Amino acid sequence: MIELYTWMTPNGQKVSIMLEEVGLPYRVHPIDITRDHQFDPAFLKVSPNNKIPAIVDTDNGLHLMESGAILLYLAEKTGKLWGQDFPTKWRVVEWLMWQMGGIGPFLGQVHHFVKFNPGKSAYAEERYAKEAKRLWRVLDRRLGEVEYVAGDYSIADIAIWPWISRFAWQTVDFADYPHVKRWYVAIAERPAVQRGWDVIGEGRKLPMP
Structure with missing residues (x-):
């Protein structure tokens, strides 16, 4: 347990x-x-x-x-x-670390300044919204090459996807990131993702583009 x-x-x-x-x-x-x-x-x-x-x-x-x-x-x-064959193992770790060092902290700052504290700092809003778009572009380029970020569906996708699910807070438009949209929808349709989305029972619906 x-x-x-x-x-x-x-x-x-x-x-x-x-x-x-x-x-x-x-x-x-x-x-x-x-x-x-x-x-x-x-x-x-x-x-x-x-x-x-x-x-x-x-x-x-x-x-x-x-x-x-x-x-x-x-x-x-x-x-x-988490495939253990080389180089899959390290490709998964690479994109997991990318989420931990980029997607998480920087999109989190967009949420803080743009969604929850608008008007407090124009500099911060511009800085973090710009970085959010850059990170989305990185993800879109990668997903134009592979089905999932490390090739096969893995913990790297599971780490990134919930952050992208806050797209409405991030000043982005899925129309500009078609590969991210394809990937996002495919993961959102997984039954395990739908079950794991709201395990505390807040009743929030899984957001779709």
């Missing part, structure tokens, strides 16, 4: 989608970050950085924070969605 501590964010959705894809049993513990529940002392023992998602694997007592590390762990535990 995997104990999943999560909320309705892209990073949280990565792990619930992964758990649905690999078929591991799990139990959801909602951590309402809108009410600062991530700072609860009990949660701190699971996630020393006070961030969701985090997991505890009751098979061995291991607890992990950081969504990328959790995806790697679950892929290794199940032998799924």
Whole structure:
């Protein structure tokens, strides 16, 4: 059993989608970050950085924070969605790290300044919206060459897709990124993705272009 501590964010959705894809049993513990529940002392023992998602694997007592590390762990535990042949293994890691270092932090800043705090800093809005479009172009070029970012569907796609699902917040238009649109829709149609989208039961519909 995997104990999943999560909320309705892209990073949280990565792990619930992964758990649905690999078929591991799990139990959801909602951590309402809108009410600062991530700072609860009990949660701190699971996630020393006070961030969701985090997991505890009751098979061995291991607890992990950081969504990328959790995806790697679950892929290794199940032998799924992370091909180990060379160079596939490292292509998956490459695009996973691209998400962790680019898509996540920079699109997150677009959400902060453009969606939730418009008018606070014209410089920040312009800077991060411009970078969002650049990252979308990188993804579109890559997906013009391959079906999924590392070739086959993998944890790299699972890491990136929930961030792209916030497209309405990111000042982008799918019409400008046809390969991203094709990839996004294909993943959105996966039953495991649909199940993992809202495991805390907020009732939000999966956004489609």
